[in-house]
Amino acid sequence: MSWKIWSLKKSPWVFHVNTGACNNCDIEIVDLLTPKFDVERFGIKLVGSPRHADALLVTGGVTAQAAPRLREVYRQTPKPCVVFAIGACACDKGIFTTGYHMVGPVDKIIKEIDPNAIIAYVPGCPPKPEAMISGIVKALAAL
Amino acid sequence: MNQEELNNKLAEIKDKLIAIEQPVDNKIWFTCEAENSYEINKFLFEEVPLRFVIATGIDSDDCFEVLYHYAYDETGCMVTLKAFIRDREKPEIESIAPFLPGAEWIEREIHDILGIDFRNHPDMRRLILSDDWPEGVYPLRKDAKKPVSWPDGEPSSRPTVDSPSRRTVPLSKPVLVVGPFHPLQEEMEFFQLTIDGEIVTDIDMRISYNHRGIEKISESLQFDQVPFLVSRICGICSASHPLAYVQAVEELAGIKPPERALYVRTIINELERIHSHVLWAGLAGHFIGYDTVFMWAWKYREPVLDLLEEITGNRNNYGNVKVGGCREDIPNELKPKILKDMDEIEKKMDMLIKAVTDDPILHARLKGVGVLSKEDAIKYAVTGPTARASGIAIDVRQDDPYAVYADLDWNVISQPEGDVFAKVVVRLLEVIEAIKIIRQAVKKIPEGPIAVEVKEIPAGEAVGCVEAPRGETFHYVRSDGGNRPVRHKVRAPSFVNVPSFKASCIGQHIADVTITLAAVDPCYSCTERLAVVDQYSNIIHDYDTLLRLSRERTAQIKKELGAPGLKMEDLQIG
Structure with missing residues (x-):
């Protein structure tokens, strides 16, 4: 394991990108920070800029207007980084698959600019906070 | 005015109309030609006067229709004006935005999705479709196909604000750019604030960014599948949207859901209101x-989320309402637990309300900030707590009662000031009212089935309204007798509340902008992501700067007042 990956696994700082989600996954992500779940105990911290982030929490099935911005955010994130596709929409566009304004899902957009991107999937509509924590733990263990 | 006087008043315009229909007492449908629509709209909005709800554009077989929906809140009456545009090649209609700024966005939207031109519209830039969406492709036309490929990176010929080469203000003025990834907005808006020193002069x-084309997807789903789609419009209003849709379909088909289902709907909607308002209060504090x-x-x-999970099986996106009733019942064993939890939450909320309303710093920080005057509130046609905090006591639950709100004892909360503090007070007191409603509903819920069988949905059209936590949610459904809606229009409350920033932000300090934008509760997305640099005026502001400015101002006020820090022993924590 390279030292870069080793350091990525400790206290991951995350940046949250909403690319056209319905807000459910987003409020559940914020819920992770509040007293009941409190992931800051484990060093997981929501940061205000992708340049500070080890991981991106991407929600939503990527609308046409959001896609270029998602690519830009991914470019700005220091590598290596992990992209978490949170929720059914981010994993495969979910119920919005047939929408005319949807160009996702997340992995397709990210792989266009980086075929070797590390992408982890947390399905659910919305995934429960417990599921998100479990997804992050499993993904970091698999690195 | 009662219903009869309203009918008489409306009759004054009848020479200009093709037809008037009144299928039920409080639903009136007008039809007219496009040429007369401006005059009739002006009459309805300014002389009657009615509250503008939304407009719907429809592609029917041989013509286009624009439906203007109005509400008369005293009697809960819905007036819909249907204007026919016969020329399919070059559809045109007079814009009503010059006298009704609340219609500006919807006309831009209808132009984007249907290609109808609005004459004399003040600002016809692209609104709802992406910058690189090809010109001349209108997704909601019946013959529309999804564009196979978008021209790569080529901007649309109609400029938008979010493209640096097409800034709408001269570069000499300092501009603060907020977004597009912005923590406060459900729909990821992009704000461009023009500033003069510390003061915002334009927005x-x-x-x-969040346009998913739900109205079009809805046309491809069966009536029974649509609630699952519309509950995902907004995760925090995921009980209100399906209920509004279901009520529209029930009115269309003349279905009466059983009494117990109405109680279940009421309880779930009020639980949702508690969780939404409390969520907002937390973020506003942040x-x-x-x-x-x-x-x-x-x-x-x-x-509250645990209760919702116990009843419906999910913390959000309940999927519990269906045409004709509900899917999941509230088990009788759960009733004591609901009542006990309500007592707990009420205690905590009392504490929170005391902490917020008695705090001199919060008074200094929030009073007189981001004022939306009553006149502006009417012009922008805002709804929900945003309107109620500006002294307009409208609430669908009272004006056009649905579910069982008419049988329960509760109050509409309103405040005259229109500032951020008033909005805080309205929301917090509404939580207490919601608790009151739930208690009564749990005690009064009758035994019986929770759904009736639904056979066919006949041809026709209907509207459904629900008071969501953020304001009135409006759904319009048209059926042709098949098993799918031919048109389904959704108006979420934020769609009318967000444009009111134009009235409430101008003249404010930059430090007050975050909380003013937040005060409307435009469906929060997450915490901090507002990082943007303006490379033209060399002003670098990002979300952290704004948050710091906002917090410094609180600290400064605290110092000026000489207020002691918040002590833990002052508060009852139990």
């Missing part, structure tokens, strides 16, 4: 530097 907005309130509020919200 421009761009949406589309924006002005009271993270304690943020953590507390979100902690007290958890029992």
Whole structure:
């Protein structure tokens, strides 16, 4: 394991990108920070800029207007980084698959600019906070 | 005015109309030709006067239709004006935005999705579709196909604010750009604030980031599948949207759901209101530097989510309403637990309300900030707590009661001031009212079935309204007798509340902008992502700067007042 990956696994700082989600996954992500779940105990911290982030929490099935911005955010994130596709929409566009304004899902957009991107999937509509924590733990263990 | 006087008043315009229909007492449908629509709209809005709800554009077989929906809140009457545009090649209609700024966005939207031109519209830039969407492709036309490929990176010929080469203000003026990834907005708006020193002098907005094309997807789903789609319009209103849709379909088909289902709907909608308002209070605290309130509020919200999970099986996206009733019942064993949890939450909320309303710093920080006057509130046609905090006591639950609200004892909360503090008070007191409603509903819920069988949905059209936590949610459904809606229009409350920033933000300090934008509760997305640099005026502001400015202002006020820090022993924590 390279030292870069080793350091990525400790206290991951995350940046949250909403690319056209319905807000459910987003409020559940914020819920992770509040007293009941409190992931800051484990060093997981929501940061205000992708340049500070080890991981991106991407929600939503990527609308046409959001896609270029998602690519830009991914470019700005220091590598290596992990992209978490949170929720059914981010994993495969979910119920919005047939929408005319949807160009996702997340992995397709990210792989266009980086075929070797590390992408982890947390399905659910919305995934429960417990599921998100479990997804992050499993993904970091698999690195 | 009662219903009869309203009918007489409306009759004054009848020479200009083709037809008037009144299928039920409080639903009136007008039809007219496009040429007369401007005059009739002006009459309805200015002389009657009615509250503008939304407009719907429809592609029917041989012509286009624009439907203007109005509400008369005293009697809960819905007036819909249907204007026919016969020329399919070059559809045109007079814009009503010059006298009704609340219609500006919807006309831009209808132009984007149907290609109808609005003459004399003040600002016809692209609104709802992405910058690179090809010109001349209108997704909601019946013959529309999804464009196979978008021209790569080529901007649309109609400029939008979110493209640096097409800034709408001269570069000499300092501009603060907010977004597009912005923590406060459900729909990821992009704000461009023109500033003079510390004062905001203009604001421009761009949406589309969250446009998923739900209205079009809905046309491809069966009537029974649509509630699952519309509950995902907004995760925090995921009980209100399906209910509004279901009520529209039930009115269309003349279905009466059983009594018990109506009680279940009421309880779930009020639980949702509690969790939404408490969530908002927490985030509002966060924006002005009271993270304690943020953590507390979100902690007290958890029992509500647990209750919802116990009843419906999911913390959000309940999927519980269906045409003709409900899918899941509230088990009788759960009733004591609901009542006990309500007592707990009420205690915590009392504490929170005391902490917020008695705090001199919050008074100094929020009073007189981001004022939306009553006149502006009417012009922008705002709804929900945003309207009620500006002294307009409208509430669908009272004006056009649905579910069982008419049988229960509760109050509409309103405040005259229109500032951020008033909005805080309205929301917090509404939580107490919601608790009151739930208690009564749990005690009065009758035994019986929770759904009736639904056979066929006949041809026709209907509207359904629900008071969501953020304001009135409006759904319009048209059926041709098949098993799918031919047109389904959704008006979420934020669509009318967000443009009112134009009235409430101008003249404010930059430090007050975050909380003013937040005060409308435009469906929060997440915490901090507002990082943007303006490379033209060399002003670098990002979300952290704004948050710091906002918090510094709180600290400064605290110092000026000589107020002691918040002491833990002052508060009853139990």
